[in-house]
Amino acid sequence: MKDITYLQIEPTTKCNFACIFCCRNKLEQRDMNIDLFKQVLEELQQIHHIHIQGEGEPLLHPDIIEMFQFARQKAYVLTTITNGSLLSKYYKALVDCEIDRIGISIETVDKERFRKIRGGSLDAVIKGIKQVVQYKKDSGKLKPALGFEVALLKDNLSELKRISDLYRDLEMDGGISVQPLNTTPFYFDNYDDYLKEQILTDTENLYLAKEVEKINRSITVNELVNRSLSLRQPAMKEKDCPLLSSGLFVHSTGKVSFCCLIKSGENAFLGDLYHDQFSNIINERFKRLKKFALSGRCPEECKNCMRWQQ
Numbered sequence: 001m002k003d004i005t006y007l008q009i010e011p012t013t014k015c016n017f018a019c020i021f022c023c024r025n026k027l028e029q030r031d032m033n034i035d036l037f038k039q040v041l042e043e044l045q046q047i048h049h050i051h052i053q054g055e056g057e058p059l060l061h062p063d064i065i066e067m068f069q070f071a072r073q074k075a076y077v078l079t080t081i082t083n084g085s086l087l088s089k090y091y092k093a094l095v096d097c098e099i100d101r102i103g104i105s106i107e108t109v110d111k112e113r114f115r116k117i118r119g120g121s122l123d124a125v126i127k128g129i130k131q132v133v134q135y136k137k138d139s140g141k142l143k144p145a146l147g148f149e150v151a152l153l154k155d156n157l158s159e160l161k162r163i164s165d166l167y168r169d170l171e172m173d174g175g176i177s178v179q180p181l182n183t184t185p186f187y188f189d190n191y192d193d194y195l196k197e198q199i200l201t202d203t204e205n206l207y208l209a210k211e212v213e214k215i216n217r218s219i220t221v222n223e224l225v226n227r228s229l230s231l232r233q234p235a236m237k238e239k240d241c242p243l244l245s246s247g248l249f250v251h252s253t254g255k256v257s258f259c260c261l262i263k264s265g266e267n268a269f270l271g272d273l274y275h276d277q278f279s280n281i282i283n284e285r286f287k288r289l290k291k292f293a294l295s296g297r298c299p300e301e302c303k304n305c306m307r308w309q310q
Ligand SMILES: C[S@@+](CC[C@H](N)C(=O)[O-])C[C@H]1O[C@@H](n2cnc3c(N)ncnc32)[C@H](O)[C@@H]1O
Pocket: 015, 019, 021, 022, 023, 053, 054, 055, 056, 057, 058, 081, 082, 083, 084, 104, 105, 106, 149, 150, 151, 179, 180, 181, 182, 187
């Protein structure tokens, strides 16, 4: 079990936004049971990095602060991603929990377009970011680093510069992280014609990854946080994937898969914590990894993933 160094866990599939590219509506709408959450973290004693987020808005889980506090005791690095709408409600607790990095999702700095893409208020998000930044200053805390998460659409590429300007204005420090539109079947099958046209080519994705690296060198980024993110963000298009070899994803239903992009298909899940012993799930994971290593082929589960070089 020591090879699992990264755990991603989904607190909820519920949300108060309605992003055009999101697939959470295809999932059962539910919160993870907090006892199950704690059980998973107890089982995986030696996790380096816990990332609390799946589909859904993590801050909507009624016990989210207790989850962060519990996870803080169990991992060296603790991170999350939020739509930012509830930062105003939780800014003190989030700083006090000593989360290492909070990613805040944004695709545009234009309020109207933000509402069209995300179905929520950019003003509320900005207000929340300002409150976290101010409270960090007032309490003399360096954490959490606050970064932006940008889903890349063809139509928002020209926004990256404006997003980095907003990052500077807001005195953020967690870097800008970009995410191409997910292309595993569960996501792709949900896209309308407009979104299918918005998917970038591999060449465009690689070019943008480099551009974003440049942007990150030109803004203030907490270096410690950046290093901790390397696992969560595997390089684009590789013949291997660190999430496959070192990660585990636990869905709010208790099902377990290699990573958060694997949500459908006959072999999507390694097991179900409500029905299987944790040790059996880990054994299943090990068996599959051995099979992939021997075949040298892309695992069925990862087919069409934008991270995997076919
Ligand atoms: C699923 S959301 C959950 C956390 C939170 N609700 C939020 O939006 O930040 C996590 C990240 O995935 C991104 N995302 C959602 N659907 C996506 C898709 N189809 N392709 C790429 N990124 C996606 C979101 O923009 C967000 O940055």
